[in-house]
Amino acid sequence: MKDLQELGTEDLREHVAAELARTRRRSAQLTDAVDDEDLVKQHSPLMSPLVWDLAHVGSQEELWLVRDVGGREPVRPDIDDLYDAFQHRRADRPELPLLGPTEARQYLSTVRDKVFDLLDETPMEGRRLVDRAFAFGMIVQHEQQHDETMLATHQLRDGPPALDAEPPPPGETALPSEVYVPAGHFTMGTSTEAWALDNERPAHEVHVEAFHLDTTPVTNAEFARFIDAGGYHDPRWWSEAGQRYRHKASLEAPRFWIRDGGRWMRSRFGHVEEVPCDEPVVHVSFxxxxAYAAWAGKRLPTEQEWEKAARFDPATGRSRRYPWGDEDPTPDHANLGQSHLQPAPAGAYPLGEAPCGARQLIGDVWEWTSSDFLPYPGFAAFPYREYSEVFFGADHKVLRGGSFGTDRAACRGTFRNWDFPIRRQIFAGFRCARTPIPDER
Incomplete structure (x- = not known):
């Protein structure tokens, strides 16, 4: 997001209104693309029906903006429990008395009208929830996160393609396979980003030992070599937990890959196509x-290593907002926001390159790290424990960088995502790291 600290109150209101409208257009695109039968259907027990996500973003907007920030009368208090994500498992949501598509859209429209009403009179200071329009930014990010979830549901649905997008720009092959990041301190996290969420805070100094990092995410061709080498069936590369999961889920290849004679095909948003060799691999679990990293003689980077590679500028000694600098992402910097319905080939986006030389650290695929999702020193839950705090611990692994389905409002150098290590329906890939051998640079 642009530097909201520098905007006057009226400019800030205009920015909020534009972000709310832009985000709602994406939600409409994802739900208008299919008929009502598709909206109410559960396409996978891992996901909610699309109509649940649609009404849920309206429910959260009502709770935080209409009721809390605005102090207005509730619109639909009778549906609070239906759309509380902690009350009902995704697998059970189709059995709930959910709002139908027409009613859900009407509800969202009513809530949004009230939000635009109160936006004109809400002070943008004096209370932490409204300072620099934080609550509005939180709702924008929440809806964009559910838009990415709905995009993942589209990937899981059967039937003809419902979405369309231009192909991404080409990659670049004449790049070193890895970059070197020297040892040293850097500032991790943020205490100044106006719309940063609680788990990104506060900024703190971290020392990171020297390491090498893959210049780009691991590609489909590289991952296919792991498969061809018997990597899925060689216990040397798998952790104990990974081995159990591999057996239980009968893993043989990334999700949505299909073997067709001597080649790999994939299903992508209703299209069946040959797996592109040069794209980052996607839909793989932690x-x-x-296991791939172990087979390659490497490891996954820690969260601290990932963020240092993505943000630290040795020329200035400071941490940037993004790999390329402090300016907001543009289509020339990164593959974000569903502009392309697939990752860009490895080596794309030279303007998005980090000071260390790594590319595509933002966008394309979420990148698994080796780190558990834990609070930073000095963490304080805000504005509610259920956003981050209840997920802290070894059950969840951290992912960084965003994917082609992540919007720019919900992606920055400090942004932290997390999920269970078994997850494969998310748009996740990875890159490898390694510790230098003695006297190596």
Missing amino acids: YEAE
């Missing part, structure tokens, strides 16, 4: 990423 355990698959971990």
